[in-house]
Amino acid sequence: MVTILDVARYIVDQIGTVTTMKLQKLCYYSQAWTLVWDEKPLFDEDFQAWANGPANPQLFAKHKGRFVVDKGFLHNCTDEDALSSEQKQNIDIVLEFYGDKDPHWLSELTHMERPWKDARGNCQIGDNCSNVIEKEAMFQYYDNL
Structure with a gap:
């Protein structure tokens, strides 16, 4: 089963050094758009409505105290083969749109x-x-954009 940490690892491996705030948002949008495109979650973990936007506590626990993370982040606690080619493609599309923001x-x-x-x-x-930001609320909102 894919976890948010697998997704975060893939994102960092693709784009390199990234702020933790941006990583949280890229994971959020990867989840949101996968819910729309595949009609199922990319991972089970939930996001919470933190002051600076959606954040996932499990991912936060891994990067707590850091402003940026870089390649190699999460390599010791994730499975590099966890994501299917379709899941990677979804994340890549999200990165094409949001990655330079x-x-x-x-x-x-x-x-x-x-x-x-x-x-x-x-x-x-x-x-x-x-x-918690409910997955169903994410699906309903982004599916209507």
Whole structure:
């Protein structure tokens, strides 16, 4: 079974050094668009509606304390063969579209989109929030774009 860590490893291996904020957003959009294109999740782990946009706690635990990560990140705890060619193709398309974007631009983009906004609920701007962004909400929103 593919995990978010497998996806993060693949992304870093493809684009090289990346900020952790951007990595979180690229994993989020990889999940969102795979939900639309394949009608199933890329990985089981959920994203939460954190102040700077969608974030996954398991991935955060691996990069906590780092501003950037580079190739080799996660190589000791992931399976490089976990992703199918179709899954890699989906991620590659996401990277073509979002990969050159600034991490803060990506964060702002997620702030304008319903899945993050709805999951935030009553959480105030800048407040910690661990509310889950439901996969079904992601599918519904991105499928209608």
